[in-house]
Every structure is written in structure tokens, then in C-alpha cells.
Amino acid sequence: MSLLDFARGPAIHWALIILVAGTIWRLLGVLVLTRGADLSRPRDAFGNFKGYRTVFSRAWPSGEFTTATRYQTGMAYVFHIATLIVVIGIVPHIEFITGLTGASWPGLPNAAGVAFGIIALASLLALILRRIAKPAVYCSNWGDYFAWFVMAAPLVTGLMAFAHIGPRYETMLAIHILSVALLFAWFPFGKLMHSFWFIFSRAQSGVAYAHKGVRI
Amino acid sequence: MAKETTLGDLLRSQGVSRRAFLQFCTTTATMMALPAAVIPSMARALEQARRPSVIWLSFQECTGCTEALLRSHAPSIESLIFDFISLDYHHTLQAASGDAAEKAREQAMHEHAGEYLLLVDGSIPTLKGTSTIAGINNLDMLMEGAAGAAAILAVGTCAAYGGLPKAAPNPTGARSVEELITDKPIVNLPGCPPIPLAITGVIAHYLTMGALPEVDHLKRPLAFYGENVHDRCYRRPFYDRGLFAETFDDEGARKGWCLYKLGCKAPETYNACATIKWNQGVSFPIQSGHGCIGCSEPNFWDKGGIYDSVPMAQFGSGPKIAVAGAVGVVAGAGAALLARTKKHKKEAELHADE
Amino acid sequence: MSTTATTAPIFPSFEQVVQGFAGQIGQLREMAPKPTLSDAVRVRRAIDTLIAETNADEAVWLESCIRCGQCTTACHYFQATGETKYAPMRKMNLYRKVYQREIGPFRWWYQLVTREVKLKDLEELQELVYDSCSECGRCTMVCPMGIDTASLVHHQRSALVAAELVPPELAALRMEQKHAGTVFGASADSLRKMVDTIREKAGVIIPLDKERAEIMVLSSAVDLVGNGNGLLATAKVMNHLGVDWTVCSDGFESANFGLLSGDMSLWKKQVDPIVAAAQRIGAKMLVIAECGHAYPALRWNPMLKSDDLPFEMMYMSEYLGRQAKAGKLKLTPLKGKITYHDPCKTGRRGGAFEEPRAVLKAMDADFVEMPANKEYNWCCGGGAGIFLLERATRLRDESFKIKMEQVNITGAETVVVSCASCRLNFEAGRVKNHWDRKVESLVELVAEHLIEDPRTVPINPAQGVSA
Structure with a gap:
């Protein structure tokens, strides 16, 4: 079995199994816990529902915090959007998803894919450099760096595979797929899960504060 | 078949002009990435080369490799090389049969011990009695032939990597040459079939340089297998622009767009199809509208569907992922319910403490 | 005054x-009760308390932190000192560890790879959840995940109560209120x-x-x-x-x-x-x-x-x-420029924003908002009992400078507060910094500006009963 066969076969296969099982495990393991009840009377009878808007409103920090957060928020948006475009926009990825789900859609030209890949990588670098430069602000633990690594690795290896830098294409493709397998397998266990938690976390706080008539 | 005739004599007797011969030498030298200065010496060496003895063993194969070499629409220089070499044994091509044929083989092996080239097509079954020639198991015949060979050329994917016979579930226990022979120089010339020039080119190289050409990690001559078909494909610009044929009869297919989505394996296939092409450079599979199936790569038959594109993962996803999801649900909900019990117990304990 | x-x-x-x-x-510090239980029991009780108080909400918040660091500059204690240990996200680390080891979905794994919580960890936690967090909730306003750090801190305070690790001043008052009422x-x-x-x-x-x-x-x-x-x-x-x-x-x-x-x-x-x-x-x-x-x-x-x-x-x-x-308060105009400080507990964590401003408006005051106001108001630095903690003096003093700066920007001569704790802290800070602003209580300000209607006589108790 070649490395590519391993990557495209058992590696990605098990990674997906871990991804699905682990993600559901962690989500349910938290969400099925008891719900605390706030028995106090809400400020407005139906005001608590307004709290759900925090899920959306927190997408951008309030003007009050602009100075402190604009670099990071901006970079984080660039990273998330560019990565999303790369993940769902370039043809090999669409083919991968098609192979998995059957769904298909038109892809981007390679030049655009490469451009977004580079933008994503650059923003990721910008974020980690800031994290390293300001240890007092970030209180980073190894999980932060590892999450960064598993996110950066597919971007780097994908770009390398495309540009035919380093090992032969099929080896590089195998390494790329393996790096994605690592990302999938790590996803349920680290902070990457914030892609789910943010909804619940924001909603909870939004509702808790809306209960008191405070819009956050 | 006069044994002492030189190649030059032979070619002249066949009416091949010196210009055509030099052109062959130039093409061969270029293909094999040899410096231009080599061409005159190559021509000289080839002209004066004595007929080397070649034993061609065919095992579990379809004769496609031989056909590809011989059934070109007009006699080619490549096929003439075969006229030149002393093909002492090739059970498809030789006139002799039965005992006489086997005698010829034994004689060649004996007379040219340590000097002859052994060409093998087809994979070798390790299950005894699966495939025999003149009552001899393929494996035994290979071992016997390899013992006295100067070098072995594994022609075609079956010989080089096991090919179709070795595909799962491999009922004959098929093996490639290199899996069985470890003490001889081996060059793999995979392809189903391999490009004829790759076969003759390696022989020409061997005759002129007295050595086998430089090979990659899969023992393929870099000169023919050094480049990715995708990188040399004339449809590559469409790939870069994101223009793909989605089906074999859509507008993209008619316009000659990239066949990546139709399962073309060119990005992971190393061969000279896109540059040398087939039938005197007329065409190659992608040009004819079908994706590359990656036939020059090991185990290509077992790497998923011919029409599954390169990035598709190779597994039947649905049920297993669903099982994984179910495991997640049980484990997650179970963990949470146990935690609830624990929490209530602690609440009661703390309450009792007060 | x-x-x-x-x-x-x-x-x-x-x-x-x-x-x-x-x-x-x-005097409170001397009155503070001494721990009576063994170390192991104290740790166990702290952990059990956290288990008992953890619902899905807390779990989600603990799971959500990505250490993006944005909460740091929103916290007055971090902003004032620049010390990483006061970063709000660090104030939930121990809670997260307990959660992961005891009730998290992967607890069996975390029990293998993390060390169990020791009394020393809880002792170190004391400074984080009492001295350096007034549970003001400002960090929640910036957190991209919306984590309610203040409530997580509060649960940890409960755990430290169980571990007999309440800071002496609060411990003494707690015992007094518990036993003497x-x-x-x-x-x-x-x-x-x-x-x-x-x-x-x-x-x-x-x-x-x-x-x-x-x-x-x-x-x-x-x-x-x-x-x-x-x-x-x-x-x-x-x-x-x-x-x-x-x-x-x-x-x-x-x-x-x-x-x-x-x-x-x-x-x-x-x-x-x-x-x-x-x-x-x-x-x-x-x-x-x-x-x-x-x-x-x-x-x-x-x-x-x-x-x-x-x-x-x-x-x-x-x-x-x-x-x-409702127009029921008859008030004389208020002279001079004023600003209003939203106490964390009634403002961001209480929702009473408009009413105190309506009172000031009724006094026809020259009212100026601080740059950060209402939901974004900076805590005075003395909330949630911190005013009482001697050990937190430096943190309180440093963070109060942020508040002074906020008031100074408005140019107001008077800052109105509506919380005794804030007011104590403001007053202490005013004296310590020789600050030339006045600090007023809202109700006292209203009482001073009442237009007494001669016809209105105070209701006497007897009338009240019959009514």
C-alpha cells in the first residue's frame, strides 16, 4: 500500500469516523447535562428570546472594543473566510466532498484557489505571530499551538502539492490528505470545537443577560 | 537468423535510410535525456552492436504488451530493434513449438549464460499449477531464466507490479518480478501496455551504454516515467481555469476540457503518454476523450473506480459514518447522563453536610 | 461633603x-475563622461543589474559550496591571480542569492526563476569583464566544467557601451574617x-x-x-x-x-x-x-x-x-456638570440603565455620559466584596485610575453612583488620589433637591396602618 493509498483509504476513513463520533460525543456530553433554571421573573415577559440575537450580533465586537480587537478580529475573519473558500471552492475538495456526500457544485479556477490559500496561510501566520508576541494577553497553552499547527498543515501541504514543491505530487497529496486526517481526528478534542460552541455559548449569555433586560 | 549480423547491416537490408536511423537515435537519446553529444556514438555503437540474446517469458498476461509493440500500422524502427535482437524465445512469436521451443530456450540460456536479457511480461502466480508452460510452473521458469540473466526488464504492469492478475482477491497469488527476484538488476516498464518506445529505448540504452538507464523509486526509467501525465497534458490549461467535463457527452467533453472530474488519474500517473503518445504520436487516451486510468502505477486496479476522481477517498462511507455517529450519540449522551447522576449525588451530599 | x-x-x-x-x-481580618477540616476534605468539598453547580451552561462556557485574548483588555484588573494572571480567561482554568476531570464528556481521558486538584491550587485560585474579579461581566461584552466569566467565577467562589478558603474579611462577615444575622x-x-x-x-x-x-x-x-x-x-x-x-x-x-x-x-x-x-x-x-x-x-x-x-x-x-x-418627583435643578457611574450589579448585570438617567434628567442636570457607559461601563474596581479585601488594595487602586480617567474625560464635576460599595470605593480613591471631583449617591442627591410641597405632610404611622 502506497502512502497515498493509506492516506486516501484508512487514514482519512478513520479520521472521519473519529471526527463524527468525537464531535457528537462531545456535543451531547455537554448539551445533555442538566439545565440550570433562573427562577427570577424576566424583565420583559418575552424578552429572553431577544437574547438569541447575540448569536449573530457577537459576530463583530462592539465599537467600544474596536481598538483592542480590530487586528485580531479582522485577521480571524480573513482566515475563516479564505479557509472556507479554499475548503469548499477548489475542485479537488469539491470532488472529495462529492465522493463523501454526493453533493457537487462548480469550483473556482486554480489561481483563485491558490490566492485564497495563501491569504488564509498569511492570516494564520499573522495570528500566531501576535499570539507569540503578546504572551501576557493570550495565556497560550500547547493546545493553542497544536490547533494552529493542525490548521496550518493542510494549508501548507495543499499549496505545496499544488505548486509541486517538495516530494512528488502523489506523495505530497498523501501528506496533504494525512494532514487533513490529523485535523479531522483532532477536531473533536481541542478548541476547534468552537465552531459549534460559539452558537450555544453566545445564545446562553445572550438569554441570561436578556433575562435582566441587558442587550449584550 | 544469422547471428553475427550487426544492426547497421540489418537496418540497411530492410531499406531503412541512415537519416531515419539517426532520427531514431536522436529520438531515443532525447527521450532518455542523454546529452546530444551521445547521439553519434550511440548510432555508432548501435550500428556495430552484435545481436544480443533475449529471452522473453510470458506468464499471466494478455499479450497486449507484445501486441502494442508489434501491431503498429506500419513497420517501425522500434519493431526493427526486435528484428535485430536475437529473440531466442518468445512463445507467442516464435515459429517453433513444443519441445523445440523449450530446447531453444534452454540452449539460449546455456550459451549466453550471464549475458542474455530477460524480458518478462505477465505476473507470476505463486500458487502451483495455476499457470504452466510446457508443464513448468511460471515461477520455476522465471527463477530458471533469471539465474543466468544479465538484467531483467519487467515489461508491462503485470510483470512490473502484478497488474490485473494481482488485483484483489488475487486468486493465483500473483507476484511481480521484483517481488520474486532480488539479486538481478531489474527495470520496470509498466503500462497496460507500456509505450513501445520505452521498451526499445531501454534496450537501445543497454546496447549503447552497456548499462541500464537511471530509474525512479519504482524502478521505472526516469526518461519515460519521470514526468507526471497531468503536468504534460495538453488539457492542463482547462484544469487551471477550472473548466471540466462533467459527463462524457456534455459541452465540456466536446470542447476538450479537463477530464479530472471524470476520474482521470493523470495527476498521480507517471508516464510519457502525453508527450510520446501512441501509434506514431497520433493520440493518447486523454486526447481520445477518456481519462487516464493510471495503468503505469502499482495496483492501479485496486485504487478505486476508474471514474472516481483523484481526491475521492476510497471507502464506502455511509454506513460506517452512521455507525460512528451512533457511537458518538451513545457515548456522549451516556457520559452526560452519568454526569447528571453524579451531580445530583454531590448535591445531596453537600446538602446533608449543612 | x-x-x-x-x-x-x-x-x-x-x-x-x-x-x-x-x-x-x-478588625475583620482578626475575626476571620480558621479552617477546621482536613486538606483532603476541603479539596473534595470544593470539587463536589463545582460538580453540583455545573449545568450545561457552565460546561458550554468552559468548553468555548479559544484563548483569543480579547477579554484581557476588557478587564480593569488586567488593564491596570498588565499582569497575565489577571486575564479573565485564566480565572476559569481551574474550574475547567475540574469540569474536564469530573463531568466533561472525555473525563476518563482527562483523569489520565491531568493531575488532580490540590489544596495549593485552590489557595492560588483565591486571588483570581476574589481579589481580581468583581464579577462585573465586562469581559463577556467583548468575548467572541460570549462566555459569562463572571458566573464561572462565582461558582468558584462557592467552591472556595466549601474549601474554607474565603478571604478573611469576607469570611468574617459571612460568619457574622450566618450566625448573628x-x-x-x-x-x-x-x-x-x-x-x-x-x-x-x-x-x-x-x-x-x-x-x-x-x-x-x-x-x-x-x-x-x-x-x-x-x-x-x-x-x-x-x-x-x-x-x-x-x-x-x-x-x-x-x-x-x-x-x-x-x-x-x-x-x-x-x-x-x-x-x-x-x-x-x-x-x-x-x-x-x-x-x-x-x-x-x-x-x-x-x-x-x-x-x-x-x-x-x-x-x-x-x-x-x-x-x-411618572412626574411624581418634584426636583430643583441640579447645578454643574455631572456624569453617572453604572454599578456593575445594577447595570450590566442588572439592566437598570435608563431609570437613574431619568432621575438626573428630571433634575434638569447637565448630564454627560462617560466614554464607556451602560453595558460597557468600567467597574470602579471595588465590587463583589473586593472593597473589603486589604490584599486587593493595589488592584483596586490601580483599576480605579481607569475609572477616574473615564470621569475626567467627561469634564463632570460630580459623579453620581447608586451603590454603597461603588461609593465607598470612589470615596477611598478620591481621597487617596486627591481627586477634585465630587461623588454623590443618587438617592441622597434626590433628597437634597426635593421641592417640598407645604401641603404634603409626612404620613404618620397610624394613618399608614389604617390605609
Whole structure:
């Protein structure tokens, strides 16, 4: 079995199994816990529902915090959007998803894919450099760096595979797929899960504060 | 078949002009990435080369490799090389049969011990009695032939990597040459079939340089297998622009767009199809509208569907992922319910403490 | 404090009260109880408390942090010191560790790879959840995940209560309130004496222990052991409004050291008599004195099903604001530029933003907002009991500079607060920094600017009963 066969076969296969099982495990393991009840009377009878808007409103920090957060928020948006475009926009990825789900859609030209890949990588670098430069602000633990690594690795290896830098294409493709397998397998266990938690976390706080008539 | 005739004599007797011969030498030298200065010496060496003895063993194969070499629409220089070499044994091509044929083989092996080239097509079954020639198991015949060979050329994917016979579930226990022979120089010339020039080119190289050409990690001559078909494909610009044929009869297919989505394996296939092409450079599979199936790569038959594109993962996803999801649900909900019990117990304990 | 001096010269000024408190707080440290349980039991109880208090909400918040660092600069303690240990996200680390080891979905794994919590870890936690977090919730406003760090900190305070690791000042007050039912010795007798003093010295009648009343008003220890000005001002205002009100000697204390220390059972124990008294007298309204944390202790008490109660609960500023909006408060104009400080507990974590501003508007004040106001207001640095902690003096002083800067930007001469704790902290900071601004309590300010209608006479207790 070649490395590519391993990557495209058992590696990605098990990674997906871990991804699905682990993600559901962690989500349910938290969400099925008891719900605390706030028995106090809400400020407005139906005001608590307004709290759900925090899920959306927190997408951008309030003007009050602009100075402190604009670099990071901006970079984080660039990273998330560019990565999303790369993940769902370039043809090999669409083919991968098609192979998995059957769904298909038109892809981007390679030049655009490469451009977004580079933008994503650059923003990721910008974020980690800031994290390293300001240890007092970030209180980073190894999980932060590892999450960064598993996110950066597919971007780097994908770009390398495309540009035919380093090992032969099929080896590089195998390494790329393996790096994605690592990302999938790590996803349920680290902070990457914030892609789910943010909804619940924001909603909870939004509702808790809306209960008191405070819009956050 | 006069044994002492030189190649030059032979070619002249066949009416091949010196210009055509030099052109062959130039093409061969270029293909094999040899410096231009080599061409005159190559021509000289080839002209004066004595007929080397070649034993061609065919095992579990379809004769496609031989056909590809011989059934070109007009006699080619490549096929003439075969006229030149002393093909002492090739059970498809030789006139002799039965005992006489086997005698010829034994004689060649004996007379040219340590000097002859052994060409093998087809994979070798390790299950005894699966495939025999003149009552001899393929494996035994290979071992016997390899013992006295100067070098072995594994022609075609079956010989080089096991090919179709070795595909799962491999009922004959098929093996490639290199899996069985470890003490001889081996060059793999995979392809189903391999490009004829790759076969003759390696022989020409061997005759002129007295050595086998430089090979990659899969023992393929870099000169023919050094480049990715995708990188040399004339449809590559469409790939870069994101223009793909989605089906074999859509507008993209008619316009000659990239066949990546139709399962073309060119990005992971190393061969000279896109540059040398087939039938005197007329065409190659992608040009004819079908994706590359990656036939020059090991185990290509077992790497998923011919029409599954390169990035598709190779597994039947649905049920297993669903099982994984179910495991997640049980484990997650179970963990949470146990935690609830624990929490209530602690609440009661703390309450009792007060 | 010339204003108070003119109206009630018999009572000490708030500045003197602050100085008096400093002495009392010093005694608290000596009174603090010593741990009685073994280390192992203390740790076990802390962990069990966290397990018992963790619901899905807390779990989600603990799971959500991505250490993006944005909460750091939103926190006044980090902003003032720049010390990484005061970063809000670090204040939930120990809680997360316990959660991951005890009830998280992957607890079996975390039990293998993380070390168990030691008493030393809890001792280190003390500074993070008491000294350096006023549970003001400002970090929640910036957190991209919206994590409510303040509530996570509060659960950890509960755990430290169980581990007998409450800082000495709070521990002493908690024990006092738990066993004697008083704070700083402010008993029902102190209340009666104060009511008498106010009637004798200021001529203002406070209806104490009326059998029936529409409105029940709370007081606070700060007032009773301090200067009484708050109660006096409250009485003036209530009398001005001409409402049927009373103060109950069996349920007058706003301060709740159950909530402040994190002792949930004491929290409940303190609330019950107040609710019982309000129900007994048939009150329709409970007005909570200007004591910030009393608002969440009563109005937002998650253990108290307030829909079932026959009365409403309002903070003093809220009540005054409603009256002002209804045009019932007749006030003389306020001179000079002023600004308003939203106490964390009534503002961001209470929602009473508009009412105090409505009061100031009714006084026709030249009102200026601070750059960061309402939901984004900077904490004064003394909330959630931190004003009482001697060890937190540096943190309090440094973070107060942010608040001073905010006030200075407005150019206001006076900053109005509506929380005794904030006011104590402001006053201490004002003196320490020789700050040339005035700090006023909202209710006292209103009391000073009432236009007394000669026809309105204070309701006497007897009338109140018959009504």
C-alpha cells in the first residue's frame, strides 16, 4: 500500500469516523447535562428570546472594543473566510466532498484557489505571530499551538502539492490528505470545537443577560 | 537468423535510410535525456552492436504488451530493434513449438549464460499449477531464466507490479518480478501496455551504454516515467481555469476540457503518454476523450473506480459514518447522563453536610 | 461633603464613614475563622461543589474559550496591571480542569492526563476569583464566544467557601451574617436607634414595622453603622412621594454576604426573612437600598421564583426613575456638570440603565455620559466584596485610575453612583488620589433637591396602618 493509498483509504476513513463520533460525543456530553433554571421573573415577559440575537450580533465586537480587537478580529475573519473558500471552492475538495456526500457544485479556477490559500496561510501566520508576541494577553497553552499547527498543515501541504514543491505530487497529496486526517481526528478534542460552541455559548449569555433586560 | 549480423547491416537490408536511423537515435537519446553529444556514438555503437540474446517469458498476461509493440500500422524502427535482437524465445512469436521451443530456450540460456536479457511480461502466480508452460510452473521458469540473466526488464504492469492478475482477491497469488527476484538488476516498464518506445529505448540504452538507464523509486526509467501525465497534458490549461467535463457527452467533453472530474488519474500517473503518445504520436487516451486510468502505477486496479476522481477517498462511507455517529450519540449522551447522576449525588451530599 | 453637612450636620460625612470602615475592616481580618477540616476534605468539598453547580451552561462556557485574548483588555484588573494572571480567561482554568476531570464528556481521558486538584491550587485560585474579579461581566461584552466569566467565577467562589478558603474579611462577615444575622453588627436594634436618631435630629419620620404597607424599603449595614444619610434620604423621598411605606426590622438588610462570598445557602437564608416580611405586610413593592449586589441577591435571585411573589422588587435607582418618569418627583435643578457611574450589579448585570438617567434628567442636570457607559461601563474596581479585601488594595487602586480617567474625560464635576460599595470605593480613591471631583449617591442627591410641597405632610404611622 502506497502512502497515498493509506492516506486516501484508512487514514482519512478513520479520521472521519473519529471526527463524527468525537464531535457528537462531545456535543451531547455537554448539551445533555442538566439545565440550570433562573427562577427570577424576566424583565420583559418575552424578552429572553431577544437574547438569541447575540448569536449573530457577537459576530463583530462592539465599537467600544474596536481598538483592542480590530487586528485580531479582522485577521480571524480573513482566515475563516479564505479557509472556507479554499475548503469548499477548489475542485479537488469539491470532488472529495462529492465522493463523501454526493453533493457537487462548480469550483473556482486554480489561481483563485491558490490566492485564497495563501491569504488564509498569511492570516494564520499573522495570528500566531501576535499570539507569540503578546504572551501576557493570550495565556497560550500547547493546545493553542497544536490547533494552529493542525490548521496550518493542510494549508501548507495543499499549496505545496499544488505548486509541486517538495516530494512528488502523489506523495505530497498523501501528506496533504494525512494532514487533513490529523485535523479531522483532532477536531473533536481541542478548541476547534468552537465552531459549534460559539452558537450555544453566545445564545446562553445572550438569554441570561436578556433575562435582566441587558442587550449584550 | 544469422547471428553475427550487426544492426547497421540489418537496418540497411530492410531499406531503412541512415537519416531515419539517426532520427531514431536522436529520438531515443532525447527521450532518455542523454546529452546530444551521445547521439553519434550511440548510432555508432548501435550500428556495430552484435545481436544480443533475449529471452522473453510470458506468464499471466494478455499479450497486449507484445501486441502494442508489434501491431503498429506500419513497420517501425522500434519493431526493427526486435528484428535485430536475437529473440531466442518468445512463445507467442516464435515459429517453433513444443519441445523445440523449450530446447531453444534452454540452449539460449546455456550459451549466453550471464549475458542474455530477460524480458518478462505477465505476473507470476505463486500458487502451483495455476499457470504452466510446457508443464513448468511460471515461477520455476522465471527463477530458471533469471539465474543466468544479465538484467531483467519487467515489461508491462503485470510483470512490473502484478497488474490485473494481482488485483484483489488475487486468486493465483500473483507476484511481480521484483517481488520474486532480488539479486538481478531489474527495470520496470509498466503500462497496460507500456509505450513501445520505452521498451526499445531501454534496450537501445543497454546496447549503447552497456548499462541500464537511471530509474525512479519504482524502478521505472526516469526518461519515460519521470514526468507526471497531468503536468504534460495538453488539457492542463482547462484544469487551471477550472473548466471540466462533467459527463462524457456534455459541452465540456466536446470542447476538450479537463477530464479530472471524470476520474482521470493523470495527476498521480507517471508516464510519457502525453508527450510520446501512441501509434506514431497520433493520440493518447486523454486526447481520445477518456481519462487516464493510471495503468503505469502499482495496483492501479485496486485504487478505486476508474471514474472516481483523484481526491475521492476510497471507502464506502455511509454506513460506517452512521455507525460512528451512533457511537458518538451513545457515548456522549451516556457520559452526560452519568454526569447528571453524579451531580445530583454531590448535591445531596453537600446538602446533608449543612 | 458640604451638601450633606448642610442638610444633616448631625451625621458624619461619607468621607468619615469610609475612614471608619477602614478600621472595622482591619478588625475583620482578626475575626476571620480558621479552617477546621482536613486538606483532603476541603479539596473534595470544593470539587463536589463545582460538580453540583455545573449545568450545561457552565460546561458550554468552559468548553468555548479559544484563548483569543480579547477579554484581557476588557478587564480593569488586567488593564491596570498588565499582569497575565489577571486575564479573565485564566480565572476559569481551574474550574475547567475540574469540569474536564469530573463531568466533561472525555473525563476518563482527562483523569489520565491531568493531575488532580490540590489544596495549593485552590489557595492560588483565591486571588483570581476574589481579589481580581468583581464579577462585573465586562469581559463577556467583548468575548467572541460570549462566555459569562463572571458566573464561572462565582461558582468558584462557592467552591472556595466549601474549601474554607474565603478571604478573611469576607469570611468574617459571612460568619457574622450566618450566625448573628448582622453585618458589621447592624442589628434590628441598630435600625431602631437609627430611626429614632433620624426622627429626633432631622425631624423625619420613618415608619418602622407597620403591619401593612404598600411599599417595603430595605436599608443597609453601611448606612446603619455609617452615617444614616442613606436611610434619611430614602425617608425624605418616600415621604415626599406620599406613599404607604415601611421598613421592617425583621428584614431590612440589603447586604448579602452569602452572595458575595459564594455561600449559596447563606444567600438563601438572608433572602427568606425579607420575602417573608414583605408577604406578611402585604407589600406590592420591595425597594432595595443602594447596595449594588442586593439587586442580584433579590431581584435576580435565580433560586427565588419571583413570578409567584405578590410584590415587585426594584432597586432604589429603578424606583426613583419610575417615579421621575411618572412626574411624581418634584426636583430643583441640579447645578454643574455631572456624569453617572453604572454599578456593575445594577447595570450590566442588572439592566437598570435608563431609570437613574431619568432621575438626573428630571433634575434638569447637565448630564454627560462617560466614554464607556451602560453595558460597557468600567467597574470602579471595588465590587463583589473586593472593597473589603486589604490584599486587593493595589488592584483596586490601580483599576480605579481607569475609572477616574473615564470621569475626567467627561469634564463632570460630580459623579453620581447608586451603590454603597461603588461609593465607598470612589470615596477611598478620591481621597487617596486627591481627586477634585465630587461623588454623590443618587438617592441622597434626590433628597437634597426635593421641592417640598407645604401641603404634603409626612404620613404618620397610624394613618399608614389604617390605609
